[in-house]
Amino acid sequence: MAGRLLVRGMVAGILAACLAFLFARIFGEPQVNLAIAFESARDAAAGEAPEPELVSRTVQASFGLLTASIMCGAAYGGIFATAFSVAYGRIGRLSPRALSVLLAGLGFIVFALIPDLKYPPNPPAVGNGATIGLRTTVYFEMIALSVGAGAIAVLLCALLIRKLGQWNGILASIALFIAVIAVAQWRLPDINEVPTDFPAVVLWRFRESSIGMQAVLWTTLGLVFGPMAERVLSSSLGRTPRRSH
C-alpha cells in the first residue's frame, strides 16, 4: 500500500510541477531575463567578454525549467507520499483528502516558506560565485532544520493535546516550532550578496514569482493526491469509494 501511495505521490508531484512550470514561465522568466540583462550590462561595462552560452536561453527557459520543475516536483511528491503513509490514521480521524491538504500546507511551510525567510531565492547576477559552497550548505541545513522542527512539532502535538486540550495543545506545538526556527535562523550566518545597484523591483518580483511557484506546486500536490490516495485506501478495504457529493 505504501508503494502504491508513493507512485501516486510522485505522479501528483509531476502534475503539480507542470502547473508550477506554467506559473514560473509566465511570471518568473521575465524577471530572470531582466536580471540577466543587468548582469550582461555590468560585465560589458567592466570590459569582460560575455559568457559563452552552453545551453541557449530558449532551452533554459523551456525544457530546462520544465525538467527541473518535474524533478523537484517528483521528489517533493515522493517525500509527501511517505509522510502521508506514516500520518494516515495516526493524526486524528482525518479523511485522506483532508490529510493530503493539511500535509501539503505543512510541506509548503517547511520546504519553501521557512528556508526562503532566511535564504530568499536570488535571480542571476545576485550572488558571489566564491561562496556557492557555503550558500548551498546553509540552504540545505536550513531545509533540514525546518523539516526536523516540523516533524518534532507534529509528533509532540499528540502529547501536548493530551496535556493541554486540543486548542491549546495545537497552539503550543506551533509555538514550539516557531521558537526552534527562530533560534536556528538567528544562529545560521546571514548572507547578503545583492549588488548595490541591482533593481529592487526585479529582485522583489523574482522572489514573489519564486514563492508563488512553490505555492502552486504544493497546493496542486495536496489537492490532486487526496482523491488518488482515497481510491487506493478504499480499494484495499474492498469497498468502492464513497461519493460525498
Place this chain on the structure above:
Amino acid sequence: MSQTFSQVQTLPAPVAIPLRAIAPWAIFGLLLSMLLIYFTGAEQGATSLIAGHAVHEFVHDGRHLLGFPCH
C-alpha cells in the same frame, strides 16, 4: 449542511498502515527524492559528480526559481 456533517461523522475511522510495511518504501522513496533534489539543486554548483557545466546550465532557470543557490 447538517446532513453533510452527519455523513462525515459516520465515516469509518482511518486505519493506519503498519510502520514495518512503510519502511522499505520510505527508504526507497526518500533516497530517490534526495537524488532528484540533488541533481536539481546542487550538482555542478557546490559539488560535482559529472564533469562540465551542462547539467547546471540546463536546469539553470529552475534552480534559480525553485530557490536553490545557483552560482
